[in-house]
Amino acid sequence: MNIEAMSLMELAPFAAGLVVTGLVAGVLAGLLGVGGGIVIVPVLYHVFTLLGIDEAVRMHVAVGTSLGTIVLTSVRSVRAHAKKGAVDRPMLRSWALPILLGVAVGTLIAAYVSGDALTGVFASIALLVAANLAFGKESWRLGSQLPGRPVQYSVAGVIGALSALMGIGGGTFAVSFMTLYGKNPREAVATSSGLGVLIAVPAVVGFMWAGWNDPLLPPFSFGYVNLIGIALIAPLSVLAAPWGAAIAHAISHKALIRAFALFLALTSLQMFYRLFG
Incomplete structure (x- = not known):
């Protein structure tokens, strides 16, 4: 746990950066119909870079804090979808164990x-997602119904592991998998919101454990999960989402998706440049 006293002058830039993260993530979510970590992690990464968060923990804290916000937003989302009867509860129950096992594997990998x-x-993976957003087509299908349980469980485990490593709620992968096999997109989104809860809760616990007492953490962090980040990003992203939705109605949806794909691709390339440049 890293909770240390800070002067207002020291804390203000950190909090301001997190406010910007919440607002940008919310606007992008409303604009593009995407949400969770696929937006929050890259924005946090950029903000933490500007704030000078040590590179050794920068990505871990971005991922852990993103997962913390997903706990709150996924619970709210799945409850809203459940009221409309759009959640495939049997599928959610059958995927629960492989998802949890995958999350455990992903969290252990992230810890070391x-x-x-x-x-x-x-x-x-962000580069692959960007390519799919830019060039993929909604008409693409691998089948008219979901494959058998062994394949589904294997896919669920991989989704759990990758989501924990990336700090996302799993919707990016799960919705694509379901719709490729003919599942109604609205039901796929609703069911994926439930997966977000299954992924984020244990992953947050794992990231807290993994980073406990790391001396490089920013203030008010429980392991790799920053409490100020959760407190500011989650409500502000919810607040700002309608602003993005309003803008979206005035702009081509296809152009917006391609713009987000470009944002993801540039973020990915910048990350690679920092690694290898």
């Missing part, structure tokens, strides 16, 4: 790899 390795994982 370097900040550079964690950054490389995010950068690599």
